[in-house]
Amino acid sequence: MESDRMNRRQFMGVGAKVTALGAVSRTTLLLPRPLQAGPNPAPPSDRVRFASIGTGVEGCTIMQAALQCPGTEIVAACDLYDGRLTAAREYAKKDIFTTKDYRAILDRKDVDAVLVATPDHWHARITSDACAVGKDVYCEKPMSHTVDQAFAMIDASQNHQRIVQVGSQCRSSIVYAQAKQIFESGALGQVTMVEASLDRNDASGAWVYPIPPDASEQTIDWNQFLGNAPKRPFDPVRFFRWRCFRDYGEGLPGDLFVHMLTGIHYIAGITAPPSRATSMGGIFRWTDNREAPDLIWTLFEYPGFCLSMRCNLNNESPETLRFSGTKGTMEIKADVLTFVPQNTEPQPEGYSILGWPEKLRTEYLQQWQQQHPATLPGQYKVIQSAETFEAPANYDYQVDHMNNFMESVRTRRPSVEDAVYGKNTSIACHMANYAYFQKCLAVWSETGRNIQAA
Ligand SMILES: NC(=O)c1ccc[n+]([C@@H]2O[C@H](COP(=O)([O-])OP(=O)(O)OC[C@H]3O[C@@H](n4cnc5c(N)ncnc54)[C@H](O)[C@@H]3O)[C@@H](O)[C@H]2O)c1
Incomplete structure (x- = not known):
């Protein structure tokens, strides 16, 4: 049973191609292997x-x-x-x-x-x-x-x-765990930019959910739904499409940004909210009295990198996270993780010496080749190879996340995504909305425990 679960969760390296010029061998930095054992069957x-x-x-x-x-x-x-x-x-x-x-x-x-x-x-x-x-x-x-x-x-x-x-x-996905290993291995070099997006193009994706025909004040406890939100007469649209309204939900940041933020915080080892955020967007298409924008684009500032994050309800595009580093690019698109190294081998300058006299150009190139003998023709080295990883078709990270919770409940080990973790990603969502609705730069103060406009 246990080994069966382990097999199910093994990564499959589904593609690898050599990228360096004159490649003679392939270096596999990332060995496919199981990253997470399933839980013990509980007595x-x-x-x-x-x-x-x-x-x-x-x-x-x-x-x-x-x-x-x-x-x-x-x-x-x-x-x-x-x-x-x-x-x-x-x-x-x-x-x-x-x-x-x-x-x-x-x-x-x-x-x-x-x-x-x-x-x-x-x-x-x-x-x-x-x-x-x-x-x-x-x-x-x-x-x-x-x-x-x-x-x-x-x-x-x-x-x-x-x-x-x-x-x-x-947070419990084996795909993200593999991405974290790549990030921490240094294979990406210095990561200064991260981009993330998730777009949808249908009524369900835009939260225009059907209202069940028996919805009424007799079948729904409307007052309890409102809770501490402002009192209003019964409104089944607000009840079933609550994501559109700020009294009950956090719009696209709370619905979709938060997943991408959770993954990025995990992979990059982020343990605090971003320092600053600015947002643009609007209600361009779903003009149904909603308050939440149907497109929001936020630029977050983190120590060492900028994060551009977008959700658009007016075009379909799968969830994509891209980490751009000085040595390579790592992308997670849906369930597929790809790492593509960039050729960082030293190259002789070509562009700027075009304006030099031929004699100086020739001398420069001769000198350069003397200083870089390993890159003479025929001596090119493979730096490393592009690799693609994909979770098995029947893999369900929701089950892994629930298993992690149940293990924490039984063993009292801290949760993989505890309230502090949840605070950091939630506050990033609050900052995105703050910046959008206040039309300002949102600045996080950890000591003041608040968001301020700048
Ligand atoms: N992790 C994910 O992938 C994921 C996916 C979808 C939704 N969510 C989250 O799950 C939550 C619920 O979303 P949903 O899509 O299921 O919404 P939903 O509208 O389908 O269901 C919410 C339910 O909560 C009930 N409810 C409201 N107030 C309550 C109260 N005080 N006591 C008891 N029940 C109450 C409502 O009757 C309703 O049936 C949201 O926070 C959403 O962001 C997470």
Whole structure:
């Protein structure tokens, strides 16, 4: 069983080509090998009894992932809409306890850990309440809706010694782990620029989700949905398309930037929010009374590199991260990781000596060749080769991320994506939105714990 899981997760080196001139051999810097062992099958005493708070699209997706984790049992679910409580029972494949009041889940002695898969404006409150009564928490991304909430969530997890794991699953992906190895090997040289983008071109991608025909104040607890958000009359559009509205969500940064930020922070070893951010964008196409832009483009400043990040809901293009270094380029496009070295062998100057007299040109080239004998014709060396890695077709990083959470719950080892990690990526999202809506440069102050306009 165990070896079967290891095999499933092995990387496949799917392509390698030599790039250097006059290549005589190929140097494989990156050996395909398993990066992560699966969890040990849990004995019955190690069972984690799990409950989902919020059982919409992501709540049901995560329940399915949890069912694939050894030693995990789904015992209860909470949602504000009747139809989703029915869906939760269907996904759990048994008649679990269901409620519209998350406190009834937190009161239960048979719940060890909870999933918080509500809209963003509820993450902090439910996570903090769960920590206070001794539950571990898998909280969906973006962890927070405001800067203050991010710090309150760190306090809650630390003061009550609870595992809090944020749900950006690429943090547990074997593709990203391989990319981190390449980054840390120095093969990229000095990385001064990172680019990331993810674009969609359909109504679902733009959050124009259908409203179920039975949606009403009888089937939905609207007041509970609003929580601390401003009071409004019942509005099923706000309930089902909450990502479009700032009272409940963080728009494209909170929906999609956060995944790319999580991956970049992991690969580049970033442990703080960016220092500055500036954003441009607008509502160009989806003019349906939404507040969140359908295109946002942000430039973040990190120590040593600039990060350009874009999401556009008006054209389709897969998620792509590109790290540009002085020795090579590394790209993750969907599930495929490619490393392409650049030829950094010294070359004689050609361009600027075009304006020299022939005698000086000839002397320069002769001198250069004397100083660089190893690069005389016929003596070229292969520097290294381009390589491509791809996860196996059935690989599911969501399951790996859930397994990592369950391992932390059992062993009390810190989570791979804890509340501090979640704070750093969430604040980057808050900065992107701050810069966009305030039309300013957003500057992060770690000591002041706030974003300021500049
Ligand atoms: N990690 C990922 O890949 C991923 C993917 C999608 C969504 N998400 C995140 O998951 C969260 C939920 O997104 P979704 O797409 O499932 O939204 P959704 O609208 O499909 O589901 C949210 C559910 O939360 C319920 N809810 C709202 N307030 C609640 C409360 N106080 N108590 C209990 N239930 C409450 C609603 O009734 C709704 O059914 C968001 O934070 C989102 O960013 C993560």
